[in-house]
Amino acid sequence: MKRFLTAIFISVCFLSFSQYDGNTSPTYPELIKYYQDMAAKHKEIELYAMGESDYGLPIYLCVINGAGDSLKTFEKAKKETTVLINNAIHPGEPDGVNACILWIEEWIKQGKKLDHLPVLAIIPAYNVGGMMNRSSSSRANQEGPEEYGFRGNAQNLDLNRDFIKMDSKNMETFASIYQGLNPDVFVDTHVSNGADYQYVLTLISSMRERIAPSISNLTYQYLIPDVSKKLKEKKQDLFPYVELKKEIPEDGIVAFNDLPRYAMGYASLFHSISFTVETHMLKPFPQRVQATKEFIIELLKWTNDHKTTIEKARKEAVEWENKQTHFKFNYELTEQKDSILFKGYEAIYKKSEVTGMDRLFYDRTKPYQKWIPNYNHYQAKDSIFIPKLYAVGGQSTDVIEQLKINGVQLEVLERDTFLHGTYVVVERYDSPKKPYEGHFIHSNLEVQERAKSLLHLKKGDVLVPTSQERRYFILSVLEPKAEDSYFSWNFFDSYLQQKEYFSSYVFEDKAKELLDKDPDLKNAFEEKRKNDPQFAKDAHAQLLFIYKNSIYFEKTFNQLPVMEIFYSEADQDWMIDKSNH
Numbered sequence: 001m002k003r004f005l006t007a008i009f010i011s012v013c014f015l016s017f018s019q020y021d022g023n024t025s026p027t028y029p030e031l032i033k034y035y036q037d038m039a040a041k042h043k044e045i046e047l048y049a050m051g052e053s054d055y056g057l058p059i060y061l062c063v064i065n066g067a068g069d070s071l072k073t074f075e076k077a078k079k080e081t082t083v084l085i086n087n088a089i090h091p092g093e094p095d096g097v098n099a100c101i102l103w104i105e106e107w108i109k110q111g112k113k114l115d116h117l118p119v120l121a122i123i124p125a126y127n128v129g130g131m132m133n134r135s136s137s138s139r140a141n142q143e144g145p146e147e148y149g150f151r152g153n154a155q156n157l158d159l160n161r162d163f164i165k166m167d168s169k170n171m172e173t174f175a176s177i178y179q180g181l182n183p184d185v186f187v188d189t190h191v192s193n194g195a196d197y198q199y200v201l202t203l204i205s206s207m208r209e210r211i212a213p214s215i216s217n218l219t220y221q222y223l224i225p226d227v228s229k230k231l232k233e234k235k236q237d238l239f240p241y242v243e244l245k246k247e248i249p250e251d252g253i254v255a256f257n258d259l260p261r262y263a264m265g266y267a268s269l270f271h272s273i274s275f276t277v278e279t280h281m282l283k284p285f286p287q288r289v290q291a292t293k294e295f296i297i298e299l300l301k302w303t304n305d306h307k308t309t310i311e312k313a314r315k316e317a318v319e320w321e322n323k324q325t326h327f328k329f330n331y332e333l334t335e336q337k338d339s340i341l342f343k344g345y346e347a348i349y350k351k352s353e354v355t356g357m358d359r360l361f362y363d364r365t366k367p368y369q370k371w372i373p374n375y376n377h378y379q380a381k382d383s384i385f386i387p388k389l390y391a392v393g394g395q396s397t398d399v400i401e402q403l404k405i406n407g408v409q410l411e412v413l414e415r416d417t418f419l420h421g422t423y424v425v426v427e428r429y430d431s432p433k434k435p436y437e438g439h440f441i442h443s444n445l446e447v448q449e450r451a452k453s454l455l456h457l458k459k460g461d462v463l464v465p466t467s468q469e470r471r472y473f474i475l476s477v478l479e480p481k482a483e484d485s486y487f488s489w490n491f492f493d494s495y496l497q498q499k500e501y502f503s504s505y506v507f508e509d510k511a512k513e514l515l516d517k518d519p520d521l522k523n524a525f526e527e528k529r530k531n532d533p534q535f536a537k538d539a540h541a542q543l544l545f546i547y548k549n550s551i552y553f554e555k556t557f558n559q560l561p562v563m564e565i566f567y568s569e570a571d572q573d574w575m576i577d578k579s580n581h
Contacts, residue, residue: 020101021286025094025145028057028131031101031124035062038104044112045104046073051173053128054154059173064107064120073119077181081118081307083300084183084272086174086263088125089160089190091149092139095279096189097125099292118303121181126170129154141193144285160188161437163266164477165489166402178267179407184310185274185303186267189292192278195242195249196362198343200283201231201291204241204256204276206268209331209378212317218309219273223302230298236291237343241278245375247360248347252373253340254333260476260484269473271317273310275299318469327475328380329482340374343367382481386466390478391421393561394460399486403462403477408470411463421455421565424480426487426496426558442488445481455563463565478562492560500554502547504540511546521549 026034039047039062046066049058066073087096100122107113125131133150142148153159153168162171178186192202205224208216228238245252256276258265264274277295279288303310346366352359392399394412403410427446466474480487515522525545529536535545547553 020098020105021289023144023146023285025098025148025285026101027134027147028125028128028149031097031131032060034101035060035124038062042108042112043068044114046070050177052169053173054157054168054170055129055132057128057132059126059128059170059177060124061177062122062124064104064122065114065117066119074180077119077121077183081185081303081310082121082181082183083118083185083187083303084121084123084178084181085187085189085296086123086126087189088131088149089127089188089263090151090158091125091127091130091133092142092151093189093191094145094148095191095285095288095292096187096277098145098289099189099296100124102289102293103296116304117300118184118307119181120300121177121183123174123177126174127153127159128170130159139281142191142281143283155438157437160263161261163263164260164484164486165437165439165491166405167438172405175405178270179405182270183267183272184314185299186264186272187274187296187299188263188276190276190278191281191288192241193281195244195347196282196345196364197242197249197280198345198367199237199239199242200280200287201236201295202239202241202278202280203295204258204264204278206264206274207255207258207331207378208376209328209380210258211268212271212313212320214313214316214320215268215271215273218306218313222306222309223273227295227298227302230301231294234294236294238295239342240340240374240376241276245373249342249344249372250347250370252337252375253342255374255376255378257331257333257378260473269476270470271314271321273313321471322467325386326383327386327472327479327482328383329476329479330381331378331483332381333375334377334379335375336377337373337375339371341369342372343369344372384479384481386471386475387421387564387566388466389419389421389565390464390466390474391419391455391457391563391565392462392464392478394458394462396491396561399477399491400462402486403464403474406470406473408464408474409468411465413457413459413461413463415459417457417461419455419457419563419565420453421563422453423455423563424560426480426560429496439490442490443483445487447480455565457563480560480562487560487562492562495556495560496558498554498557502543502552504543507543507547510552511543514546514550521546524549 035047039045044064046063048061048070050061051059053059063073067076085100087100088094130151130153131149134147136147138150151158153170155168157168159168159170162168166172205219231238241256242249243254243256245254260266260269264276267274277292279291345362345364346368348361348363349358350361425448427448429442430444431440431442464474476482476484477486479485515525535541
């Protein structure tokens, strides 16, 4: 009897996988069992446990059209054109999970042809902890499936905000996958939230202003139009992600700012052609899955047909990057707009039966097609001259380790060294009152003027050259003012606290002595007392002013352990041995 029940259970599980186009999505154990079975049955399918997740279970990578073992497969992926698809970063949005299974089933039925396929790598489910936390109620606005996972991981982190700060084990594993493959095309699969409209399938593509011209041109002038045309022939529209300017689409949509904290923003730092697929939450799950699958089909066809062009564009992107003298960051949406033809539903306001107040309602009996504003232009607020090197204090082991994990080449100093460069000293910054993804992320950073000086670097500090293929990643994390820098994500908060102070009653005599010996300080002090009534009434503030402008105030206060190094390439003695000074 027990064997009979077990057989029934196994057959039910297997049957469910012949119905992926229905309203169910597999659990994590079912999903991995499926991929294990496929890899066992088909030599063209490889499956590897790539590393830990926060939940304790491994994150897997499926490779189709690989080379038969992990080492050779990763070598092949780096040499040949490769597509990486990441599923279930938000497990409540499992469309990509099912779509990839459907694609594999169809590919097998069609004869497992490899001659028209790039190297295809699939992460079946990235957020393992979220996959294991299943319910039918956590996504109140979504139409299906019957059960699904949860957005947060086991640490309750949104993993699609973790690609720079790397708080999760998942991201360490993802970095090893991504850097090992160096994919030419990257796709992150999602389900959207927001306004109601007619489209099933929407797409986020990399911000034009942030990516290399060769990648931008290939993406926007060729890839998206070509794939859109092929999908249109299948009666499937592909529309830009509907992020609203105000409350309803008629007021306009805006291009998404894919910061490096996001999966596709991270990938674009390495010149991958990067997309986020967003199906619409209010469309039935089977329709969403089919739309995701059709996008994958057409993207793979296009990628295979344009391998040489893609490789050339990525090579040109690296060359372009290394020719840049300035790094631009802190992009803001401008008021410049185009028009785009949009298929929506009439938005009206009617009285709520719950609150009695006006509520927004999209009337599906009144579909429309009209031109709406499209705000898709960004402008960088800031830029810096790119230094030849960054130096990072050897004590910043977490930063150094993350640089290594992300493939950054660096040199560890074997002895104390003097270099010409600048320290970064924080003048002011803003922080929120509530945490965001486990951090109090800093913004609006201002730094003191950076005067060039001879810097003393100690044994164990590291030098990070900016003339390497990870250049934009390096600049994005080590330039403190950048949106997703390590400074912004609180890696250097200990340097923002003063460690030495003074006792007023003891410092009184020293303060008088300082003023007597320094006429400039005395004049500045008297001027401030004269022009600042509040300061003139505050004895401690006056002593603090003298203290901060004296030799007794700690020189390293607000000084970050990241230094910028500038030197002439013609200067063969840019590294100056301490023994010579």
